[in-house]
Amino acid sequence: MLLTSMKRGVVRRWHQGRILFSMDAFLEFERELARKKQAKKPLEAPKTFRLEPPIKPKDDECCNSNCPNCILLVYQQQLMEYEDSLRWKSRELTKLTPEPVDISLTFASTSKALNEEKIISKNPLRTECLSVESNQELGTSSVHHIEVHLPQGYATGDNLVVHMFNDNQLIERCAKRLDVDLNTVLKIDKSSNVPELYIDHWITIETLLKWAFDLTSTLRPRLLRILASYATDLTEQQNILTLARNWSQDGDGLNIVDILETYPSITLPFTNFLAIAPLLPARQYSIASSSDCLNDTKKAALAVSTRARGRCAMYLAQESHRIYGYTTPSHFSTKLPLDSTPKVFIGAGTGIAPFRAFISTLSCQKKAVPKVALFQGCRSCESEWLYKEFFQNAFEISTQKNVLEHWFPAFSRDPNEPKKYVQDALLEQYALIGDYIVKEAGTVFICGSIPMGRNVKEALVKCIAKSQQWSHEDAKEYITRMQNEQRLISEVW
Numbered sequence: 001m002l003l004t005s006m007k008r009g010v011v012r013r014w015h016q017g018r019i020l021f022s023m024d025a026f027l028e029f030e031r032e033l034a035r036k037k038q039a040k041k042p043l044e045a046p047k048t049f050r051l052e053p054p055i056k057p058k059d060d061e062c063c064n065s066n067c068p069n070c071i072l073l074v075y076q077q078q079l080m081e082y083e084d085s086l087r088w089k090s091r092e093l094t095k096l097t098p099e100p101v102d103i104s105l106t107f108a109s110t111s112k113a114l115n116e117e118k119i120i121s122k123n124p125l126r127t128e129c130l131s132v133e134s135n136q137e138l139g140t141s142s143v144h145h146i147e148v149h150l151p152q153g154y155a156t157g158d159n160l161v162v163h164m165f166n167d168n169q170l171i172e173r174c175a176k177r178l179d180v181d182l183n184t185v186l187k188i189d190k191s192s193n194v195p196e197l198y199i200d201h202w203i204t205i206e207t208l209l210k211w212a213f214d215l216t217s218t219l220r221p222r223l224l225r226i227l228a229s230y231a232t233d234l235t236e237q238q239n240i241l242t243l244a245r246n247w248s249q250d251g252d253g254l255n256i257v258d259i260l261e262t263y264p265s266i267t268l269p270f271t272n273f274l275a276i277a278p279l280l281p282a283r284q285y286s287i288a289s290s291s292d293c294l295n296d297t298k299k300a301a302l303a304v305s306t307r308a309r310g311r312c313a314m315y316l317a318q319e320s321h322r323i324y325g326y327t328t329p330s331h332f333s334t335k336l337p338l339d340s341t342p343k344v345f346i347g348a349g350t351g352i353a354p355f356r357a358f359i360s361t362l363s364c365q366k367k368a369v370p371k372v373a374l375f376q377g378c379r380s381c382e383s384e385w386l387y388k389e390f391f392q393n394a395f396e397i398s399t400q401k402n403v404l405e406h407w408f409p410a411f412s413r414d415p416n417e418p419k420k421y422v423q424d425a426l427l428e429q430y431a432l433i434g435d436y437i438v439k440e441a442g443t444v445f446i447c448g449s450i451p452m453g454r455n456v457k458e459a460l461v462k463c464i465a466k467s468q469q470w471s472h473e474d475a476k477e478y479i480t481r482m483q484n485e486q487r488l489i490s491e492v493w
């Protein structure tokens with residue numbers, strides 16, 4: 001109970017100020033102060049439950065002698081207890097209960113049954129263990145350039161799908177808390193939470209906990225609220241809800257196992273865990289090298305940004321031995337026509353990666369290559385001008401090989417230059433854009449964040465409208481047509 005302000009001095013203050021305040025107003029004011037302090041702490045069950053209101057003393061009942069057990073002080077204390085009890089009671093009445101879950105499992109009872117099934121899959125993911133050949137930060141940027149050996153090779157423009165996993169200690173803690181044996185074999189028959197690739201496979205609990213669920217990342221508010229509904233202790237339930245309310249990205253970083261251990265009253269059957277636990281989705285990274293001309297066509301480069309200190313990015317930045325993953329075609333794979341029509345490459349941040357690959361491919365072509373204009377969005381000229389030397393080189397040799405005819409870097413956070421985004425650079429070059437993509441029917445490739453992709457498309461419409469003297473609607477229609485004809489291809493995330 002937070003009645004710190006209700007020490008003797010409070011009553012004395014009232015005694016001194018009674019000419020100005022009514023007793024009711026004064027007591028209410030003091031309770032309000034105590035409530036404000038209380039609101040900052042998680043709601044706790046009151047130490048004294050009082051479900052009947054206390055009897056209010058009459059105005060002349062106080063003797064005005066500053067007694068430590070002043071009748072007003074006692075009344076105030078009891079009133080707080082009464083109000084707290086009512087609040088707690090109303091929460092109890094609205095106690096959360098778990099929602100029904102949509103999952104069905106079959107447990108394999110004996111090893112004989114398993115042998116008969118013969119379909120135990122230890123790793124239902126298509127992952128390969130890939131060795132990391134080098135891993136270094138690019139200059140002072142928060143981007144890591146990572147080279148990975150891909151035994152199966154890859155096609156220029158492909159992405160690498162990276163799978164993370166939880167560490168063994170965490171898996172063991174999780175199994176202990178959920179009271180399951182890691183070697184138990186089961187089959188998930190149906191579930192709306194678990195990804196398709198795990199459905200209908202015999203699989204050990206250990207494999208599931210290692211690859212399918214994110215036991216490591218900070219648990220987000222939605223899942224905290226779901227777990228709160230499994231807590232049988234009301235105080236714990238309220239405390240978990242408070243955690244969810246006060247959640248912040250930079251908070252104390254409790255993962256699902258920490259939460260389960262911290263709140264022992266959470267009664268979560270393993271089946272329900274499978275139905276609600278956060279998933280560990282694979283992440284994709286554009287391959288920044290070309291398989292067309294390198295001596296080692298099985299070495300793929302990645303540019304990974306750790307700016308947001310995300311789970312997979314940090315894992316990749318720190319991993320120097322092996323990662324798990326496989327290649328997958330991107331929207332760009334096999335889309336780089338080597339015909340003579342011009343190409344416009346527009347990339348921001350690590351979205352520049354596939355263009356490094358494309359330009360490598362073009363620079364090792366024996367025949368003439370198309371005209372290329374590269375628009376590169378960077379944060380600042382000093383840091384995060386990704387692959388500056390590589391593009392500089394492609395730009396400088398363009399007089400002989402015509403690899404990179406135009407190169408427009410745009411710096412959005414350079415202390416010495418006005419803020420310029422890649423779409424601003426496009427607008428400045430509207431005449432060139434008009435020539436390349438309308439007059440010469442060229443192709444545009446866009447790679448970067450989703451908002452960047454949207455802004456770039458709007459800028460392209462403006463460039464076309466201005467350069468061709470078309471209406472905005474006609475220019476927009478032209479861009480839509482380009483998209484349908486695969487002459488405007490985006491890879492955004």
Ligand SMILES: Cc1cc2nc3c(=O)[nH]c(=O)nc-3n(C[C@H](O)[C@H](O)[C@H](O)COP(=O)(O)OP(=O)(O)OC[C@H]3O[C@@H](n4cnc5c(N)ncnc54)[C@H](O)[C@@H]3O)c2cc1C
Binds near residue numbers: 308350
């Ligand atoms: C086609 C494509 C190409 C990409 N290329 C690059 C690149 O070249 N360089 C680069 O730095 N980044 C690239 N990304 C972004 C990258 O995949 C990650 O999203 C990024 O690194 C953040 O992940 P994280 O785990 O570090 O961050 P976190 O903050 O831990 O993850 C962010 C949240 O988003 C979810 N999430 C993140 N990525 C994915 C995903 N791929 N699928 C489903 N859910 C996801 C996670 O569940 C998590 O909740 C690309 C993304 C896509 C889709």
